[in-house]
Amino acid sequence: MLTQEQERLIEATAPVVAEHLDAITQRFYPLMFERYPQVKPLFNQAHQQDGDQPRALAGAVLAYVGLRQDPQQARGVLATVVSKHVSLGIQPDQYPIVGECLMAAIGEVLGEAVTPEIATAWSGLYEELAGLLIELEDHRYREFEGRPGGWRGTRRFRIADTRQESAVVRSFVLEPEDGGPVAGHQPGQFIGVRLTIDGEPVYRHYSLSDVPNGHHYRISVKREAQGRASRHLHDAMSVGDALELLPPAGDMTLADGDEPLLLVSGGVGQTPMLPMARHALAEGRRVVYLHAALDAKHHAFRDEVAALSAEHPQRLRAVSVHERGNEADHTGRIDRELLASLMPEDARCYFVGPQGFMAAVDQALAELGVPGERRHYEHFGPSRPLDAA
Numbered sequence: 001m002l003t004q005e006q007e008r009l010i011e012a013t014a015p016v017v018a019e020h021l022d023a024i025t026q027r028f029y030p031l032m033f034e035r036y037p038q039v040k041p042l043f044n045q046a047h048q049q050d051g052d053q054p055r056a057l058a059g060a061v062l063a064y065v066g067l068r069q070d071p072q073q074a075r076g077v078l079a080t081v082v083s084k085h086v087s088l089g090i091q092p093d094q095y096p097i098v099g100e101c102l103m104a105a106i107g108e109v110l111g112e113a114v115t116p117e118i119a120t121a122w123s124g125l126y127e128e129l130a131g132l133l134i135e136l137e138d139h140r141y142r143e144f145e146g147r148p149g150g151w152r153g154t155r156r157f158r159i160a161d162t163r164q165e166s167a168v169v170r171s172f173v174l175e176p177e178d179g180g181p182v183a184g185h186q187p188g189q190f191i192g193v194r195l196t197i198d199g200e201p202v203y204r205h206y207s208l209s210d211v212p213n214g215h216h217y218r219i220s221v222k223r224e225a226q227g228r229a230s231r232h233l234h235d236a237m238s239v240g241d242a243l244e245l246l247p248p249a250g251d252m253t254l255a256d257g258d259e260p261l262l263l264v265s266g267g268v269g270q271t272p273m274l275p276m277a278r279h280a281l282a283e284g285r286r287v288v289y290l291h292a293a294l295d296a297k298h299h300a301f302r303d304e305v306a307a308l309s310a311e312h313p314q315r316l317r318a319v320s321v322h323e324r325g326n327e328a329d330h331t332g333r334i335d336r337e338l339l340a341s342l343m344p345e346d347a348r349c350y351f352v353g354p355q356g357f358m359a360a361v362d363q364a365l366a367e368l369g370v371p372g373e374r375r376h377y378e379h380f381g382p383s384r385p386l387d388a389a
Helices: 004-021 021-035 039-041 047-048 053-069 073-077 079-088 092-113 114-145 228-236 267-282 302-311 336-342 355-367
Strands: 155-164 169-176 192-197 202-205 218-224 243-249 260-267 285-291 318-322 348-352 375-377
Touching: 004 021, 004 047, 004 053, 004 092, 004 114, 021 039, 021 114, 039 202, 053 114, 053 260, 073 079, 073 114, 079 114, 079 192, 079 202, 079 243, 169 228, 192 218, 192 228, 202 218, 202 228, 202 267, 218 228, 243 318, 243 336, 260 267, 260 318, 260 336, 267 285, 267 348, 285 336, 302 318, 302 355, 318 336, 336 355, 348 355, 355 375
Parallel strands: 260 285, 260 348, 285 318, 348 375
Antiparallel strands: 155 169, 155 243, 169 218, 192 202, 192 243
């Protein structure tokens, strides 16, 4: 526990640390990878290069500093971090590595301003944060392991089937090699995938694109031109090949209730929306399913959504938007006018897609009077506020 003097030092120096936090995190990651190369596979290097990962860390640290006196609210803010850590299998013995390198980066960036007393106070703050994350993550690990078909750590699955959903999206049906049952998940969650590429482990998160069934999982992956993992899945893996999965995680799940839903997706952001729509319809809820794609070739799951519409003609309204071509319900982009024309009264809204897409949808929904507690989104990658785009 921090002393009163350490609390005072943190309060006094927090603005300075916040001012330089981007520089600190930019230095932290290269330092950590240099000292402990074994942790590098846990981080998506594309997110390192574009700055997403450092910004995500900076945001999490700043949020905790501001909320640590309210443990319940702090736990809520850290839920996204916990979910990502669970889907990577982060373990307690990895936290001292982060702490050592983070303090070293603070020292390099701030120099002599970091006195021994200040360093001790911030080290104590990090240990407090690490302890809370370890506690929350262990609870998630134990809860999932205790479910029928659950496990801890990694579990080997094989590709049982594949399906090309669009020009760039392919689905992979994954069954456990041990033939045992598969634990359920909440529609909207993602799962951690551990691949071996050129002899090196590579970790990624992919949304689970089907409802739980007890037998297999399905992921649907967009082939990114520079994506090491997605290119490997598309180009090098086929039926019968094996990979490892970590527990499902993620907090963008359907809120309890019977209110109608507006599900809005752009591109591969459709993957969590499909199981959410299926689950909501099975519960008797009304759903407006709005999807935007570049064109017909890039529009995934058209047949699946059409079949769902035929199954629930009174409760599902599926609407498509293409930027080009004439094979969708609308041509152009999703805007406030379109959302206003489709949104059911008192709807709860979920939206996933590229960062700019989500920022535009969020702003439009806010302008239409949808309160923040009814607007839900998930960024594909390190999570950060939409206004940070």
